[in-house]
Amino acid sequence: MSTTFFNPPPPPTTVPELHQTHAHLIKTGLIHHPFTAGHLISAAVKLSLTYPHTIFTHLQNPNAFSYNTLIRGYATSPSPMTSLTLFKDMLVDDNVVPDNYTYTFVLKACGNVGCVGFGEQVYGHVVKTGLDGDLYICNTLVHFYAKNGEFGIARKVLDEMCVKDVVSWNAVLSVYCEMGMMEDARVFFGEMGVRNVESWNFMVSGYVKGGRVDEARRVFDEMGVKDVVSWNVMITGYARNGEFGEVFRLFEDMRKDEVVPDDYTFVNVLSCCASVSGLSQGEWIHAYIDKNGVEVGGFLATALVDMYSKCGCLEKALEVFRKTSRKDISIWNSMIAGLGLHGYGKRAIEIFYELIDDGIKPNEVTFVSVLSACSRSGLLDEGYKMFELMVHTYNIKPTIEHYGCMVDLLGRFGLLDEAEGLAKEVPFKEAQVVWESLLGACRSHNDVEMAERVTKKLLELDPQDSAGYVQLSNVHASEGRFNDATELRKKMRAQGVSKDPGCSMIEVNGVVHEFLAGEGMVL
DNA sequence: TTAGGGTTAG
DSSP states (O other), X not given: OOOOOOOOOOOOOSHHHHHHHHHHHHHHTXXXXXXXXXXXXXXXXTTOSHHHHHHHHTOSSOOHHHHHHHHHHHHTSSOTHHHHHHHXXXXXXXXXXXXXXXXXXXXXXXXXXXXXXXXXXXXXHHHHHTOTTOHHHHHHHHHHHHHTTOHHXXXXXXXXXXXXXXXXXXXXHHHHHHTTOHHHHHHHHHHOSOOOHHHHHHHHHHHHHTXXXXXXXXXXXXXXXXXXXXXXXXXXXXXXXXXXXHHHHHHHHHHHTXXXXXXXXXXXXXXXXXXXXXXXXXXXXXXXXXXXXXXXOHHHHHHHHHHHHHTTOHHHHHHHHHHOSSOOHHHHHHHHHHHHHTTOHHHHHHHHHHHHHTTOOOOHHHHHHHHHHHXXXXXXXXXXXXXXXXXXXXXXXXXXXXXXXXXXXXXXXTOHHHHHHHHHHOOSTTTHHHHHHHHHHHHHTTOHHHXXXXXXXXXXXXXXXXXXXXXXXXXXXXXXXXXXXXHHHHHHHHTTOOOOOOEEEEEETTEXXXXXXXXXXXX
């Protein structure tokens, strides 16, 4: 005897699939079935919020599940207030009654709205409904108070809970760590009744966020069980700190520990390879990814393109770029930047137009990459055109980086007056880089008068700025005014201004060595 | 269902 089961179709996971399913449900009238509609909304919130909200508003009798799903969706969105509006609608809707799920999601929304009063009102309803003993609701309430800085109340609620689990404790710990309150976190961590790997991860992550890598490492080393996130957090800490050797060592240890690296791990380590020109490490990771059938897309594809570009393998970068089917804006930006970096300005511009043809909207970073490509390749007209396009077609307000590229480009062509005009437009106090770039151009074109003017401007912006002194003394030196140059260097020393040493890195037999100007091998 | 940590492009 055989039994036939009805297998419902898998839920839509892409927008076109969603539209198709929606259309099908309208055609068959199933959309009026609250259960079916609820599941459609549930699938839709994973893709967008406006679309399921529209479906919801057209429902004649939305059930609690549909309300809950939408409330949950908005709770963690940029507009958590909408969750509260939906909750109010739910209260006046005679056909539904808020349940334990509803309160969990609404309280979560309250935590994100940032108004303690709302949460307290909602909790009033919880008490009236008799749901105040629900573990999930209480856990969310604890998190709600902590998130709003009410640690005392959070702790009181926590202590008074008859039944609590590790989530209850983590609800407070996670906030201490997130907010960088590591002393409180440490004390609380010691008092915790139960801990799990996440508790430890919160601690490590809190220290990493505060730049306290050594303390993070101490906690990390004390951990009994480490998961992939533990390793990733620690790796991120070292990467942010520029301790790339430690990143590679940890990556190695992680594999010895038989923890399977994921996309986050690869992206982090690849990004370090890019920083230190560690091509062989990068290639090894790429091979590992291929061998293990890891899907290359999103951040990972971008990281690969970036690594190959920065290690000088443009062909490989292009290969990864071309092979990536769904390209987001980052991978385009990375490719454009890579081509620009190696002086292929024209190719960078071609890729830029390809991006436009693909219907993708360039962003701020795209224009930094493309303008920098123009600047490096000396493409003056194209640079002007791109700047115009950015401001007038794409309505992107130029940032300091965009101005920097333009001033650099104009400076290369000796169009110093135009460059100075643009530098003056820079509305930021951080305009320093732009003036530094202009000063470099003054030096190349031996415009002493402007160099002096620009130096003055630079020193107004930052009296400790070394670039101004160095460049001006170089201008004096190139003009043969060695006495002026020496005087300036003396003045610089007297004021305690130091010049960062030049630095370069090279990979030899898979080991990266770093050199500082005027010194021996460091790493 | 609740806490949920970790990533790219300039």
